[in-house]
Structure formats: C-alpha cells, structure tokens
Amino acid sequence: MKKTTWTRLILMLAALFCVFGTTVFAKERCTTPQNAVSQNTSHGAMGWYFKKNDDHTLPPLDENLSYITQYGGYYADTEARDDDRVIYLTFDAGYENGNVEKILNVLKKHDAQGAFFVLSHLIEAEPDLVRRMVSEGHLVCNHSANHRDMTTLSEGAFCEELSSLAALFKETTGRDMAMYYRPPEGKFSETSLSYAQNAGYKTIFWSLAYPDWDNDRQPDPEKAKETLLSHTHNGMVLLLHPTSATNAAILDDLLTSWETDGYRFGSLDELTAKATAAKATAAKTTAASDSVRTVGEKEVTGT
Numbered sequence: 001m002k003k004t005t006w007t008r009l010i011l012m013l014a015a016l017f018c019v020f021g022t023t024v025f026a027k028e029r030c031t032t033p034q035n036a037v038s039q040n041t042s043h044g045a046m047g048w049y050f051k052k053n054d055d056h057t058l059p060p061l062d063e064n065l066s067y068i069t070q071y072g073g074y075y076a077d078t079e080a081r082d083d084d085r086v087i088y089l090t091f092d093a094g095y096e097n098g099n100v101e102k103i104l105n106v107l108k109k110h111d112a113q114g115a116f117f118v119l120s121h122l123i124e125a126e127p128d129l130v131r132r133m134v135s136e137g138h139l140v141c142n143h144s145a146n147h148r149d150m151t152t153l154s155e156g157a158f159c160e161e162l163s164s165l166a167a168l169f170k171e172t173t174g175r176d177m178a179m180y181y182r183p184p185e186g187k188f189s190e191t192s193l194s195y196a197q198n199a200g201y202k203t204i205f206w207s208l209a210y211p212d213w214d215n216d217r218q219p220d221p222e223k224a225k226e227t228l229l230s231h232t233h234n235g236m237v238l239l240l241h242p243t244s245a246t247n248a249a250i251l252d253d254l255l256t257s258w259e260t261d262g263y264r265f266g267s268l269d270e271l272t273a274k275a276t277a278a279k280a281t282a283a284k285t286t287a288a289s290d291s292v293r294t295v296g297e298k299e300v301t302g303t
Contacts (some may be wrong), residue, residue: 043067045151048186048205050075056233059207068203071193076207077266079274080235086266087232087258089114090206091242092143092182096126097215102248103240104129108136110255112265115204116242117143117182120165127172134173139268141180142166142201151189158195180204180268202272206239208232218246225250229257237271 051059058076061068068075080086089107093100093116100122107114116133118140123130133140144150145165150158166177181201183192188203196203210227212219219227224246228238240247255265 043190045149045187045189045192048075048183048188050205050207052208052231054230056231058233058235067190068188068193068205071190071197072202073193073205074202074237074271074275075205076233076237077235077271077274079278082234085234085261085263086270087263088235088237088266088268088271089240090117090182090204090237090268091115091240092117093122093242094119094143094147095121095243096129097243099245099248100126100129100242103242103251104132104136104138106248106251106255107138109252110259110265112255113137113139113267114265115139115141115178115180115268117141117180117204118165118169119143119147120145120168123165123168123172130169131173134175139178139180140169140173140175141178141182141204141268143182144184147184149185149187150183150195151187151192153192153195155195155198158192159199162196162199162201178268202268204237204268206237208236209239212244212247213241215243215245218244221246221250225253225257228254232258232261232263234263 048065049062051062053059058078058080061075065075077086077088089112091100091103091114103114116138118130130140142162142165144161145168146161148161150161153161162181169175169177179201180203181196182204186205193203208228208231210219210224212224240251242248258265
C-alpha cells in the first residue's frame, strides 16, 4: 500500500475516533460516578430556599445549603462589585400560552439576555419559539425532559432526563444546549447534585423569586412589582415563570426601573466564570500562604 494511502487511512481512523470516541466519553461521563456520594448522605432531598431581606443586600447562603458549591451549584453572583451592578434574568419555561413570546419581546426591547430553562414539551410544541431564543442571544438551559422529581432517580435515569432533552434541542436548533441545569420545582439532594456535576452541568438556583406560577391565581401586577423591586440586590439571580400574565405585563417596567438604578443584565456564563476565577485566586493565595509558612518553619528549626 502506498504511503499516501496509509496516511489517508490513518486520518480517517483518527476522525472516526474523534466523532465516536467523544460521544462514548460523554456518555461514560454521564453514567460513571466521578464524584459519587452516599445515597444515605445527611443532605437528603429538599426544596431550595433563600433568606429574603429588605435591605437590598445579597441574601446569605444558609449554612445548611453551603455544600451546593462543592457540586457546581450557584444561587447568586457573590463576586458582584458595587461599581458594576448586575442582575441575572432566568426563566423556567415548560410551555407557551402567549406570554413567553411577550417576555421575549420585552427582552429584545431592552437588549437584555435571559436564560430559559426548558422542558421537552416546549421544544416539541414551539420549535420556532425556542429557535428565536437562540437567535436573539439567550441561553437555553436544561430543566429536564419531563419535570420529574430528580431526587428519586438513579444516575442513569437522571442522565437520560438531561441528555434526551439536550439531544432534542440539538436536533431542533443545530446548537448545543447550555450546560446549566435547574432542578424541577427546585427539589434536589446532594446525590442529585453530584449526578448533574458528573454529567458536566452546573446547577443554577436563585436568590429571588415569588409565587407567579399558578395561571389561575396570578399576583396583582403592582404588588408584584413592589415585591420584586423591594428585594432587588446586586448579583441577583431572578427566577420568573414566563407563562405568567403578571410577569408579561410588568417586565418592561421592571427592566426600566433596574436600568434607571444602574443595573445591567448579565449572562450565566459571566456569573460562573467570575466564581471560577475567584476560586482560582483564593487557591493561589492559600498556596502562597502555605509556602511562606513552610519557609518560616524551616528557618525556625534550622532545617
């Protein structure tokens, strides 16, 4: 066989490995525990909560929830600076009733980016709406395929909920789904957080929300605005349901008020990158401190 033929064969085999090898690796990543925790962990299934305050400061993370950061969990931008006020707009979207489109119209008017955590139903029923989210620069993220209680699932079933939705999104839009996950109804456990992390996802909770999900019992628009504005804080991750008629009615006023107060609207990519950079800086500082301490101990002992 000629040398050029061998070269072509080797290149073809390498290309096939890149395609199929990467797919297999991704599947293994999703099904093989890499940061496994005991099913009997002290951090069992629970619903997400935050400590609301009225002084426009970042709600502290309850010490009982602090372990979420070990598994790629975020609830706010804890690195937000006073001279760069930022809000992260996130929406849990399972279906369309006319209000999701209205929400998108308002976001476009303000050139504000949002993150939409979607279910398979929305992609299947409203593919053009989801494509619009992508084309207008929003992140489309994983809320699971079927909105199940993810804390009750095996790792295989958990991963199937995420991977099947991501595959449907890729088939519909030609894009990869953003690697952010929000647990249905905010229900999670240490084990389920580890499953999400093993699958390559960062879990996004929130630092402000209000009861907006029941279409038959919608909040009064003025009271809703008052509730949200009075608890706004720098670095806020806001959870809204875009199917809410109240939210569709008040979002324009809310964004205008926040812009007037000096806020901008950030991306989850920014939020997580800032947190990662802060962790790296802290690790370097700790390493440097340990190094100085070690040198000092050697000088004292004369070693």
